[in-house]
Amino acid sequence: MSEVESKCKQAKVAAAKLATIGSAVKDRALLAIADAFEASKSLILEANQKDLEVAERNGVGGAMLKRLTLDEKKIALMADGVRQIAALRDPVGQTIEGYVRPNGMEVRKVRVPIGVIGIIYESRPNVTADAAALCLKAGNAVVLRGGSEAINSNLAIAGIIRKIISAEGVPDGAVQIIETTDRSAVIELLKMKDYIDLLIPRGGKGLVKSVVENSFIPVVWHLDGNCHVYVDAAADLSMAEEIVMNAKVQNPGVCNAMETLLVSEQIAGEFLPRICKRLADAGVEIRGCAKTRELVSGVKEATEEDWFTEYLDLILAVKVVSGLDDAISHINTYGSRHSDAIVTENYTAARRFADEVDSACVFVNVSTRFSDGYEFGKGAEMGISTQKLHARGPMGVEEITTYKYVVTGNGQLRS
């Protein structure tokens, strides 16, 4: 039996036991994992150093190298995320809804684990910790398949987790990590439908598309994050400036960074020159529509392609729109249904934007950068779903559960 099949099988066996384990055991294990991350930080950093050396030899740089790099602060954040997850109420067993039918039978919709979750991810080693902790809390076994570029870091982190859970009475096998770095392991994973209930691909668009198209297992996908900020005619322009800068510049290489700025024509003449100056000072290349180029000199022309593009870089498409309707229509046409924001002091505009923009997360007077499981109070995230089925937006513990109906009675018969 291959490594992949053997580990998936072990995960399935563990999942059956994990489903009925008490919260106390799970939370104690999570707290011990958080402590172990901090106690073993030098071990994790050493492993990460190996990955970084390989990456540098391979000429990897920029955003990818940044994602791959761990430091003391990132390890502290990882530990904090796990502690936050431990502190959440156990989703398993939660009654989502309950009522009595006219015939006296009691119907309860009760949250239960999904079973085994497979996660395929790239470069960020902290995903190993996040995914394992979220799955454990939700009573799911997990099969981790991280990118080859982070294999040493991932093995170190998963090794710590596996050691702790085994000592803390969590079923052995609940956390599996695939060591084969070959791409064939991913292809094999997609076929493990007898063992894996849900696959979550996390990473570049190419990886996700390939998983969605080739998987025999249900997938919750996170495709691209082509996020917008719309500065409305009624915006507080100082607030708008800060939100735009935060959404574009604070961390441009991530999915919730802004890629297109939409500006109402009523305030474009005032707003665009000053924001473009600040953006340019921060090193952002601007690609604008015709009106933008009239108002601001030295702006490149944006093509149709630009409106669709997730740059993940210090590049920004800018468009002047006639107003709210135009902004909503642009976002629903070109966006990726991830995260979009409006800046406005107008009540109706705020409400209509929230109602009519068809995205997983809509923000009013908040930077799109908050579209994140940790920022939403979920401790961490399994990914950000840009599909509509099962889960949408940042996925925390509840989003990796399902439910069952428990119906109790005293001899009800159907007539």
Add this chain to the structure above:
Amino acid sequence: MSEVESKCKQAKVAAAKLATIGSAVKDRALLAIADAFEASKSLILEANQKDLEVAERNGVGGAMLKRLTLDEKKIALMADGVRQIAALRDPVGQTIEGYVRPNGMEVRKVRVPIGVIGIIYESRPNVTADAAALCLKAGNAVVLRGGSEAINSNLAIAGIIRKIISAEGVPDGAVQIIETTDRSAVIELLKMKDYIDLLIPRGGKGLVKSVVENSFIPVVWHLDGNCHVYVDAAADLSMAEEIVMNAKVQNPGVCNAMETLLVSEQIAGEFLPRICKRLADAGVEIRGCAKTRELVSGVKEATEEDWFTEYLDLILAVKVVSGLDDAISHINTYGSRHSDAIVTENYTAARRFADEVDSACVFVNVSTRFSDGYEFGKGAEMGISTQKLHARGPMGVEEITTYKYVVTGNGQLRS
């Protein structure tokens, strides 16, 4: 453009408008639809008569003919279901969860429609009414593709609905019915991923499997209903008798009918002879394990295949089990994760059965026949999901919605 593509396109246009329509308009339309079903019952019954004549010419009989047949009572039930749906609280806009983060931003998880739902079904014309009403209530447009054997009934019912919604201010195009009875229409429907957000196949296992395997659109599936009743050592045996008879005989051709009876060996000697007598009197063929055949004469031998089989007929597999663990293990091994019942007066057995049987619906001292959207108070159902993602068990209006995060603040920036 083909009929299928053109209707899917119209549905998508309607869905965008339908998402923001008020509850008052939707509920008024639903009540008018219910009235129209009753007022036009002769028109529906005439159309149904045509289908029945064709079916008889084609030698269709038994359970299939029963499913196809409408009568005044079924039309009254259809209307009642639609009225129940109208009376439900609008799921759209419901805040599932809401909280404030430490930085002051307010996070709300708000229920919204999915968009366009395609439903592919067989023989039962009342599904046309149920699916259209549930989708309308949940703010979704629907593309209906019923079986060719029920085409006249389906067109009559859908025609009534389309006339009413157009008069009541619901966006035209919200309810689409495919008139092409050719199988090519189904194949085309599976490719409409630009227009349809979710496909629900409802009907025989062959149909469902073919949709799941060939669809380019996310599918919520309902495969087989291999349902069990376990009569525990601590059962009230009179109650057990009634539940077993109800679960097997009241309507054997449906997915929530019992297919395998499990009996604790502690009470098998007392219970099996009397229940087998009643079942045989009701015309049920019994296929038993070795112990069953020792206790009851004239019972055929059950093969391994029988434990997996959904008979949808007056046939029952019977097995004597050593106790609760054996029963749970049998159900989780051979069952289809649809609906399973225990009959017991023992508290711990009831609780363990509910926790450990991995099925969409678990029943304690209630007939499996209640596994049904109408019986669960949902007015009707879009199908009964036997998968774990998105929705599980009977799917009513909430189960055909998704959600979005609406985040409001006053200039929050991420640091």
